Amino acid sequence: MAAPWTTCTREKVEEICALLEQGEPLAAICRREDMPSVRTVYNWQDADQSVKDRFQQARDIGEDAIAVSLRSVARGGKGSTGDVQRDKLVVDTDLKLLAKWNPRRWGDRVQLAGHDNGALFSQASELTDDQLAAVVAAGRSGGIAAASEG
Numbered sequence: 001m002a003a004p005w006t007t008c009t010r011e012k013v014e015e016i017c018a019l020l021e022q023g024e025p026l027a028a029i030c031r032r033e034d035m036p037s038v039r040t041v042y043n044w045q046d047a048d049q050s051v052k053d054r055f056q057q058a059r060d061i062g063e064d065a066i067a068v069s070l071r072s073v074a075r076g077g078k079g080s081t082g083d084v085q086r087d088k089l090v091v092d093t094d095l096k097l098l099a100k101w102n103p104r105r106w107g108d109r110v111q112l113a114g115h116d117n118g119a120l121f122s123q124a125s126e127l128t129d130d131q132l133a134a135v136v137a138a139g140r141s142g143g144i145a146a147a148s149e150g
Helices: 010-020 026-030 038-047 049-074 084-101 129-141 144-148
Strands: none
Touching: 010 026, 010 049, 026 038, 038 049, 049 084
16 A cells, blocks of 8 residues: 655655656556555646656656666567567567657657658649649548549
């Protein structure tokens, strides 16, 4: 059972952040006997921007620690089980978690490109009426690439 913390102290914030920096999730930290609940930690962050910033910094450092650990596992080093399939599962699972926790930093990047990796289409004012109508029709049917070739 988590301790019934109500007062945010710099010492407790730093203790939690030290664990976050090692890659430990907040929920796991808050399950410890001497730690406040997750809700309490979020209340501290809502009440004080500097606390929120410190937790974000700790999470960023922790994500880097997880990435370093995953690289070691993937290369058969520290943390590897020796079972290639198991290690692959661990690496893939943790990469997916990183992408969920921080999609801007760890998620897949999606880039839209048109014909030959160019713009989707030039400015509409440069299109003829027939080309613009084809683009609109293709967009409605889901086939924009076909319309750009015309």
